[in-house]
Amino acid sequence: MSKDFKALVVDEDPSGNFISSIQKRRTADLPKGDLTVRVEYSSLNYKDALSATGNKGVTKQYPHTPGIDAAGVVEDSSQSDFPIGTEVIVSGYDLGMNTAGGFGEYIRVPFGWAVKRPEHLSAREAMIIGTAGLTAGLCVKALKEKSTISGMKALVSGATGGVGCMAVKLLSHLDANVTAITGKKDATNFLEGLGANEIISRTEFLESVRGPIAKGFWNIAVDVAGGNTLSSILASMRYGGTVACCGLVDDPSFKGSVFPFILRGNRLIGIDSVEIPIQDKAEIWNSFANEWRVSKLEDMCKPIKLDGMIAEIDKILDGNQTGRVLLEL
């Protein structure tokens, strides 16, 4: 039986402008799939803002509902492994790209996109963490495979943003000595609250690193920015350092030299949270439910209802969000 539900829908007008509005939709019009999920929470990620403003690299067809992650309850299922009532987390693959996403009260997806929500992680906590936290978790897991974390000098760029704030929180939880790079002047309380030991302004950081190899300060780093930020991070790693690179808010291109790699044995690791096997996503969600259970998640999130999302999308595009935006449905 089809149900009516509310969703944020992005439309392309004849002049090529993209306009978002809250519309009534029907579950019968959702794509085919194994699981119909009633979405309880979603979250705002940078990619959602690209989808909502017509970035065809993210979303090719409009009208479209963004939302690359969702936590909710299975209401209809063709899979005995995911019976009605199963609590799930869905993130990545095509969700919110060309498949209607979590900015609607219902989604329908293949069962292979869903993880059973771990017992000790609520749907709300899962979406405060969201894709940004999943990505930060994948960065930390990759760093952990190359280095100890406890006691290491860690650097995080875009530290007040979604991935950045989760990386600061998690690295601090694992007893790293964390330096946060931020472009925001008023972020000290927020970043110290997450556990940052030191805060550097973005400008100061970029100006402090000269040339392709500079004084080495950091053992491990998480970079969400690319561009000059990544070049400067690579140039200032200590011997044997590792950088996990996952984003491009500064620039997808970056300049560099082989010196950090051949003189210091540094490593640059790429992180993808979208297409990785579902078992790898499940492992990170389980870690967040157990050994990575971080405190005070609510302090780093702004809860928003569907009709408040459009303003938040504009803000994330301008690099002005602090922390995570939680969508309550």
Ligand SMILES: NC(=O)c1ccc[n+]([C@@H]2O[C@H](COP(=O)([O-])OP(=O)(O)OC[C@H]3O[C@@H](n4cnc5c(N)ncnc54)[C@H](OP(=O)(O)O)[C@@H]3O)[C@@H](O)[C@H]2O)c1
């Ligand atoms: N690889 C993956 O699977 C994956 C998954 C999720 C996200 N991502 C990518 O990761 C990046 C961050 O995503 P997000 O959701 O955390 O976005 P976000 O919430 O907007 O955070 C990005 C932060 O970067 C900083 N920033 C903004 N402009 C910058 C610039 N020009 N140079 C350096 N820093 C700048 C700002 O923090 P400060 O003001 O504190 O500096 C901003 O809040 C995006 O590129 C996104 O596409 C990748």
